[in-house]
Amino acid sequence: MPEVNSLVNEFLIKLKKRKIEGSKATAKLTAEVLRSFISQKRLPHTNQADALIEAVKAVGEELIDANPVGGLSLSAESDNEDDVDQDDHPALSATAVAAAARSTLRPPSLQTLLEDMPHSTAVPQTSSSGGDSEGKSKSADKNLKTRKLKHNVIEAVNELIQDISTCHELIAEQAVEHIHQNEVILTLGSSRTVTEFLCAAKEKKRSFRVFVAEGAPRYQGHALAKELAARGLQTTIITDSAVFAMISRVNMVIVGAHAVMANGGVIAPVGMNMVALAAQRHAVPFVVLAGVHKLCPLYPHNPEVLLNELKSPSELLDFGEFSDCLDFGCRSGSPLLHVVNPAFDYVPPNLVSLFITDTGGHNPSYMYRLLADYYSADDLVVRRRSAS
Structure with a gap:
């Protein structure tokens, strides 16, 4: 599968080189890569559903390991995992609980589509006495079932991509x-x-003013303020x-x-924790807008989670003006001036x-329930074991 492997490898390189930024872009492109991978993946004659699950998980592990911030942007198969709540059903197995959740709580997801397929998805091996006509019939039946399996999974991935693309619209409706x-x-x-959230409120004839902190050193607030003013908001x-x-x-x-x-903690642009502390000090509600594709099943104290990454010092100062301070002038060989430019802040729940x-x-305390709806407990256990 050279074409599929090259597609996945190209995406991995872009993640490692930080050419893809933002959780929404990362999640959407991940889903699109997995869709192409599933479409072109060759499956064995038996246990096709299990083989497809393992193949998607293997690619997902590679994408998580290459992700810019320790796996914080979710991969596609993670967003579609089963709900396994053993606390509510202690006497039932994980499989039984998952089946009950599928039938009563929500429509089937990518994982449920695969689990619902029988293990003997493909036709069993034919005997030598069956004849050529019987063998051709079996082979055609096998190809038909393989196409049906892939079609169902790809349809689920397409729904996921659509959800990621339109999440801001659904959030804006609540403005x-x-x-x-x-x-x-x-x-x-x-x-x-x-x-979109603020502009949706403006379209509903709400009159309000927006203060935009500029967000140094990248000053993304300037672009936001310009767009809000262009759309008629007092900024x-x-x-x-x-x-x-x-x-x-x-x-x-x-x-x-x-x-x-x-x-329930939040990874957000640098400076956000300062804003949250100021809001708490003055009893101002601190509201976070986030699509469900931004949910991460890891905790901040998890050793595999990197809560931050450092950006280029050139965003803070010009090298030419401070070159004398950056010289290795001390005996230890370290520069006299250090430049720290973190990209993110952690805001506790x-x-x-x-x-x-x-x-x-x-509420922040309800995040665990959403994680149970979008992640498989089995995958989380495997992930924790691999980290340890």
């Missing part, structure tokens, strides 16, 4: 329930979900250092997120007031 007349909203950085740009001074005038903080951890997802609003 009128949370933004009221003459309020002052504060946000940090730039997020398409936040943009004010403030420096990041002015957040605490202005927070007393704010009614609500609305921000986006890079990932949502299993404990106690600072978050509400999550607004494409499935509705949820």
